[in-house]
Amino acid sequence: MPNLRSVGPTRLPPDRALRRALPSSAGARQSVLVQINREENPNGDVVGFVRDVPGYPRYKYAGDGAKGEHHLVIKGVTLQDDGEYQCQVGPTSNASAIWAAANLTVLVSPGSISIGGLGDGEKLEVKAGQRLTLDCVVRDARPAPSVTWYRSGLRLDSALHEEKVFRSSQGRRWSVRSSLRLIPSSEDDERQYSCRALHPALEGSPTSLVASVVLSVLHPPRLPEILGYRTGEVLMEGERRLLTCMADSGNPRSVVEWKRHGRPTGMVQDDPGWKMTLTPSGGYFYDHQEGRHILNMTQEVTATRQEDSAVYECRVYSKLLMLPLSANVTLTVHYGTLYGPLTVAPGLVFSITCITSLV
Known part of the structure; x- marks a missing residue:
């Protein structure tokens, strides 16, 4: 059984030169043989004993053979050079045969x-x-x-x-x-x-x-939320509020609609190409918050006696829903009416009556 000196694998990109030191234990008068075991020829290709490596123009030996230096140099490494390289030293009268192997892996980046x-x-x-x-x-x-x-x-x-x-x-x-x-x-x-x-x-x-x-x-949208007013909150006549319907748009993008007593007041559809869009009426808009796909649609309300008990509803429509999602608020407006003469003479006593919405 010959002595085995193992050499670790070498990885090299194509078109690079490889200089591998072969075992220095080969004597000056011993014959050195290099054998290459490739994938297509597992039995090995014999490079030869001669230092100019005939038949392999890119291969040559380097080092001083008289000193036992037998280095194999490969110029312009290609994928065909991939494989196991063996340095085999023949036996002599006072020494048995020895050999060592080195694996060369040629790196090829993904295509x-x-x-x-x-x-x-x-x-x-x-x-x-x-x-x-x-x-x-x-x-x-x-x-x-x-x-x-x-x-x-x-x-x-x-x-x-x-x-x-x-x-x-x-x-x-x-x-x-x-x-x-x-x-x-x-x-x-x-x-x-x-x-x-x-x-x-x-x-x-x-x-x-x-x-x-x-x-x-x-995915379908979530339930909308109305901001700016809560049912039960009291508005004084003449007061103005902005009711904001905040709705998760979902995917595909949803349609948002405001209704007052069941009648539409305005509609807007989410458009990812715009951050803010104004409807033709100028009173409704939505804010497309990037990454969250939130629709904000605002309805402006002025508190009048006609708005007392008015129901404002925000609806969200989606192709993924059979019925729209909705949220609503009912307004409470307090107002008053004064009754009395428009003009009076100086020194006269007169009365004024105030009738309010309060019960």
Whole structure:
């Protein structure tokens, strides 16, 4: 059994020179043989005993052979140079044969990355509560790449996704499929999910290999809320109030409507392209708060005796709802009426009667 001196694996990008020191224990009069075991020829290609390495123009020996230095230099490393290299020293009358091996892995950066075959940054429509699997595929790398996932720039736990490595259609290369399983909620609407390729050839690179999608999560709106007045609050005649209907828009975007005693006073539909839109009447508007999809629609009210007991209702319509969601308030207005003469002569006694809405 020959003595074995193991040498760790070497990783090198293509087109780089490799200088590997072979065992210095070879004597000056001993023969040194280099053998390469490649993937397509596991039995090995013999480079030879001669130091100029005939048949391998990019290979040469370096070092002083008289001192037992036998270094193998490869210029312009290519993927074909990937494999195991053995230095074998023949036996002599007073020494047995020895050999050592070194593995050379030529780094090939991934060729592409994509999520589910979608374009980078493309929107993906899903329903809230429905299971979703995002498949990120990184192709044609050596050694096999790996993947990390992000949600809106925050790294996700690796336990949330599963990787499967498979052989590439291009020789000596590998691809990986990373599957991220989700149950999207309304909080995932408009959120970006991205995957990033991890590979030794990309380390230290100023650029990264990333693919992303933006989720469009279909979900109904929540119950609206009316701000600016509470039922039971007393308004004095002539007082002005702004009633604001605040509603979660949902996805698809909702329609908001104000009604007074069941009759529409104005309507507005959420438009993500605008931050604020004024209706033609000028009295109703909504404020599209980015990232929250909140609709604010305001109804201006002046307290008059006609507004006493008036019912104002805010309704929210959505394609995902069979019936609209609503909230309402009932106004209470206190007012008074003075009865008496319009003019009186000096020194006369007169009376004035005040009739109010108070019972």
